Each structure stands twice: as structure tokens, then as C-alpha cells.
Amino acid sequence: MLEFKCHVCGSESAKEEFINEILDVEGRRVLVEHIPALVCTRCSEAAISIETTERIRQLVHGAGTPVRTVPLEVFELA
Template sequence: MFHCHVCGSKQSTDHFVDEVFFIEGKPTLVEHIPAKVCTRCGEKTFSKETTEKIRQLVQNKVGPDREVQMDVFVYG
């Protein structure tokens, strides 16, 4: 049963999301991650199995599927 740890809502929808993780200070994009998304606040939650698969992907010695360039802005 879903329970949002941010707003307390018990309602979510299943979505595929993209998320940027910082691995050793380097931004790493993981695309198409299955997630529960809170219908009230939009917080994304990943299952234990999904989290483990993400860990394995980013630690894979084979390398990423592709690389992207991104713009960086500093607020303030």
C-alpha cells in the first residue's frame, strides 16, 4: 500500500520517469524508471527491486547507452 513520505497521501499512479542521480559528483540520467508518483505532491517512489536495478546500471562497467550534454544554471 502506498503512503507518501512527503505529504502523507495514500494515492499514487504508476508512471515511467526519468531521474538524474549524482554518482561521485557526476550527474547521471536514468530514463524510463518504473515509479509510483504521488497524486497530491508528485513525489516519486521506487521499489526496492527498481532501486537495486538502478544501482546495478550505474555501476555497470560496460558504460552508458548514450551520453547527453546538458545546460547548467546556478541559482543565486
């Protein structure tokens, strides 16, 4: 098990999962799927490693090509 300490609840128990994140990239919304993360078993907060964060940053800033485009429904709590 990788060393983990949740920055939200302090739990040291996490499971490895793949997550999806929507990011803002220069005013665009992009969806990144299949991100390896450690997800806190207590509060579900996901922690992404610095290496993975950097790979995502490069990917969405031009190093990668989107695999597909999906429509995005936007809701707002007024």
C-alpha cells in the same frame, strides 16, 4: 493498486509512471530514464521501489552501458 503512502504528504493515492532521474555517480552526473515509480497524485512525489533502486544502483555502477550521451545544461540559483 499497489500499497502506497506518500512520505511527504501522507496521501495514499498514487499512479504508476515512468520517471527520469539525474544521479551523482562517483562525481559524474548520469541520467537514468524510464524508471518505474509510484507518483503521488497530490504532491507529485515519486516513490521508487527498493528493488528498482537496487537495479539502478547496479546499472550505473558498471552493470550497464549508457544508451547515449547528452549535453547537460546546468543552472544555479545564486
